Amino acid sequence: MALAIGIAALVSVVALVWAAYANWYVARRDRGTKRMQEIQGYIRDGATAFMIEEAKHMSIVILIIGILLWILFYWEVAVAFWIGAIFSMAAGFIGMNAATLANAPTTQAARRSVREALKVAFSGGSVMGMGVAGLAIGGLVIVIALFHKEFDPATVHIQTKYLFGIKGAGVNFIKGALLVSAYSAGASLVALFDRVGGGIYTKAADMAADIVGKVEAHIPEDDPRNPATIADNVGDNVGDVGGLGADLLESFIGAIISVMVMFMYIFVGQHNPGISDLVAKLGFPSGIEPGQYWWVLLLPLLIVAAGTFSSLLAVLYVRYSKGEDPQKTLMNGLIMAAVLTGVFTLIICWLTPVNFNPFFCVLVGLAAGVAIGRLSEYYTSYKYKPTRELSEMNQAGPGVGVAGGLAVGMLSTFWPVLVLAAATALTYYIGGLLGVAFAAAGMLSFVGMNVSIDSYGPVADNAGGIATMAELPPDVRERTDGLDAVGNTTAAIGKGFAIGSAAFAALGLIASYLWSAIGSANQVLPPQVPLVGQIAPSLSPTASWIDVGPWVLVGLMVGAMLPYVFSAILIRGVTRTADVLVLEIRRQFRENPKILEGKETADYRRCISITASGALRSMTLPAVIAVGTPLFVGLVFGRYALAGVLFGGLLSAIQLAIYCANAGGAMDNAKKYIEIGHFGGSGSEAHAASVVGDTVGDPLKDTVGPSLDILIKLMSVISLVFASLFPVSPIFM
């Protein structure tokens, strides 16, 4: 145990040291002209103020849930939850901080060369990349080290605690599993707030700035005369950087702990008939000895530590590469991280008592992630047919363009879902549901490199904004635009990993929920692998179906509906905030005509504060739904209904997330394809139509899509934490 934990801790520290170094490197760079520094200041202040406000808002919720956990379970559970929440907040904050430090220096570097600008921007991105990986691993190491007794093979067992005499609800759990679940729940909750708040912020500002700026006043993007310009740039940092960081931290942790939780339940029940098969699949035909236990428990941690170390090497490669083609350099870095992770995983499996099945699952996960990413790129990049055809359709007007864009999004679910299904079937055969969870962990293991690439894009984007606002020569903007575009392909692959790993991790979390909820409800562990709906009879062959009744079915229906309602609320948050902002921008132009003439400065602060308060107001309800639904359903309708809700939600969220992300992506790039001169180019009817499509697609792509992934994981992990409190059948029966 000590060795494995030590390795993980070391990797965590090394990752954080790099993050600190890169941050320092970015901070001491030349920030350019006075005007550039002034603009950077605005953006930095706006983003910092928003994230502090956001943190205040969520702190109350986090405090309350923690206290609840303390009362209902033990103080250790609350502490684990808070560690997860705080580390998640820190990840978002660190990323945002580095990004807002790096933007002006990137602009300044771009005045000299693309190569230098890449170095600065990528360094800024790598702060969050390595920060996310280091914090996630570090937090988990702390939880396990602090409460190591609860994970010990000698003491790990099903504990019982009766509470409130809730009908049928003997509180049964493995305390260690509860602790890591609570840690994950804390991280997920913060991630939801960050993603939703940041996503609404960035898209509302973007939408409003475009509507009044581009469409009504006919001024270009990032024009300093537009009062919403700064808010738009703030949004890139709080949404695309801060939100993304917390999001991937959450996915990363979810993937790790779903393996750990499942494994603990397997270990406790390993001599039951169905479970012994599973244990054999990992290479233990005669059961797991206490001496082997730690190696299996900490296996996912070791795999992600290896992935993080590989990411660091890849980051160093990109950072110090002398290559002239940034696109190639980034892709090489990504491939390098993936290959190294694979090699390290192979070595880990060889050195530890498990067989090579976890390695094969990781491999399948990696392949599936790359495939889904490539497929997303096919549907959304204007290098390929779907988006090009969509550009052409825009000639027939915005109605046809938007309908066509939605159709591309719907169609784009086909191959990714088939890939997911095939990967699920394959990993299931290799390692059972635990194999599926290993695939998720593998997919996310080099999150350090993925996030570095993903968050370097917004830095370049911001740098371009500063170049335009500070009225630097146009070739600077061209360089930063080039850099921004370069990241797109690699970022698309990152998105594939996000969607694929979310599905797998959620499956793992739901399976863990079933094992703890249904297994403990029956006072025995499941003798067979329980899939949703297959749970009851597999647990107690004598139980009459009347016990379960229609609740799994009804839960599935309601669960499949939730992602739609959740998405609707997010879109409304964006459109309502944008609406207020549009009125404000129009007011400024009307009341002070000198703004449009460029003679007076627009009131940026007012736009920033309107956007911030709109985003903060809109982020509460989604969080309440995500946390409240599993609690309500579980407490009132019982464990089986909740199983249905989780699984229905997962099924529906996968499709809706891919549809929204790719519809938005295709409409965005259809516009760009027209802008580079096709079908009449900028200013044509087709272009006007495509701008409408872009506006519709923006909240779908950047607010709804990524939030759905978190929604489903947060619901699953909340269920996992509170599972033992829920009655078996509905309380009214």
Place this chain on the structure above:
Amino acid sequence: MALAIGIAALVSVVALVWAAYANWYVARRDRGTKRMQEIQGYIRDGATAFMIEEAKHMSIVILIIGILLWILFYWEVAVAFWIGAIFSMAAGFIGMNAATLANAPTTQAARRSVREALKVAFSGGSVMGMGVAGLAIGGLVIVIALFHKEFDPATVHIQTKYLFGIKGAGVNFIKGALLVSAYSAGASLVALFDRVGGGIYTKAADMAADIVGKVEAHIPEDDPRNPATIADNVGDNVGDVGGLGADLLESFIGAIISVMVMFMYIFVGQHNPGISDLVAKLGFPSGIEPGQYWWVLLLPLLIVAAGTFSSLLAVLYVRYSKGEDPQKTLMNGLIMAAVLTGVFTLIICWLTPVNFNPFFCVLVGLAAGVAIGRLSEYYTSYKYKPTRELSEMNQAGPGVGVAGGLAVGMLSTFWPVLVLAAATALTYYIGGLLGVAFAAAGMLSFVGMNVSIDSYGPVADNAGGIATMAELPPDVRERTDGLDAVGNTTAAIGKGFAIGSAAFAALGLIASYLWSAIGSANQVLPPQVPLVGQIAPSLSPTASWIDVGPWVLVGLMVGAMLPYVFSAILIRGVTRTADVLVLEIRRQFRENPKILEGKETADYRRCISITASGALRSMTLPAVIAVGTPLFVGLVFGRYALAGVLFGGLLSAIQLAIYCANAGGAMDNAKKYIEIGHFGGSGSEAHAASVVGDTVGDPLKDTVGPSLDILIKLMSVISLVFASLFPVSPIFM
């Protein structure tokens, strides 16, 4: 048996006699001026030609599938399938025929009074209403009467026929169940073709006419100068009338046969432990005697016969009512049909050997249908907040308007799904899964009245088109518009019934599939009520989970994706056909400027033929997906995977169908609200934005939404028919 069949046959004949009378009544009415007759001729010829072409296209598929059924099973199965297909085609054709006969007479009547126009239009609608009910019941009566031995309690049993030595696939079935399933499959397949073909036709013509007419040439709707005007009117008849008729016939039959199939399996296995509970729920604690068998088997047929008779009374009431308020008259008619159906069902339950549980289930179904319809109305009518707010949002441009419209659609899934879930839980407790199927049958029982109301709208719409094109005084158009609007509220309730009953009927069909596929696979009938995924262990407690593996799970994922891909293909069919049509209209205006001056007649025929060939080309792939997917999945991946696909598809289709239907409805009515003078009225920026929303929403509402309901039922019923051929586990394992 003879009595029940006789009653059903009598009702069927009476309904068809009314349809013939109403058709004759409409046909001999005054068709107005020469110009009106000419326009009517164009529409009639276009619609007839399209439906004949459509029939030719599908005949090949129907022939092939029938022959396949003949070879694989028995000639009787093929005959039942063909009867279903032919009766479904006839329903669509009769409805279209009556509607295209009634349009000009309605215009002519509207020159005198609203009351008279209502009478003519409603008579035209009632031809299809009563025709659908009469044909559906009549076809089923023929199948049962022709092959009555297969339904006899003395001979009904599980039959076995081995074929091709397919692994694990002993062909086990109840022949009677197979016959009615094949009948239903024939009707569903034709309905899918009619709905998809008609839906693409009507929306492509509508879109193209609007884009070039309203947006580019600034001429009003139905302007005779627009070359696509006639095609647009043809579309109303082949889509909104012909497609709707086949659709509801399909739903109606599906609801009836799902009860019958389930009951036959229950009867055969009634002494098995789980099933005896179910039988007791129907009032037979000690099992069903052969003398009671027929009454239960034919119970759904009696209920729908009662509903049809009630519908006829309601139709007579509306037709001969002297009431001045058409809105009130229609609503009274609908309530009358519902109440009478309830009363008759109560009497039927009292007179037959069952207890009152089927009656309660029918009641719950009726209440749920009304509730869902009312909820749809809330989200889509401009009398209520959501659509009014959406109108307001359009002031911020089309991007915000469309995004807002999509959000309304997503949000609108909330209450309807909760109602469905509650109704499922309730009917399940009353009568098990059979109770859920009874609810579907109850909901659809007065389909005669529902379809009469639904198809009277398009007749009034067409009459308005003729009034404009024949340049009659504007007050005629006002009267027909008023009539069209009147039907909307009642039609919204009809839509609620369509969605709710589709979900319930599909559940019933899937459950029937499970019973026949999984029950017979295990050579025993299910001892417990099998829900999807809960099937395997409930059937053979000794079966290891490895037998099923991840296939239910993987099937669920893939099934949930299908409705998205299917929808995408439909939207593409519409946008691509509209695209070609737009180019053609522009060409006509460009090459012959006299058309726009009103001095020369546009080339209507060319537009009609372009639309028709586009629709015919686009309807093949959706049908192939709907039929091919269950066959492919079943044959390659086995029965469990297919169960997952069906259930995942149902879950996903419910949400997507409600979302599409209500998003489209809200965007349509947001436009209308602006047109009656709000937020600047017609010609304002907000109006232009709302027109874009309407264009996006049209294919969602009228092509995608209704087709999804059929997709899921067709897939289920195809699975039900071919179930016995599928291997238990994947063929490659």
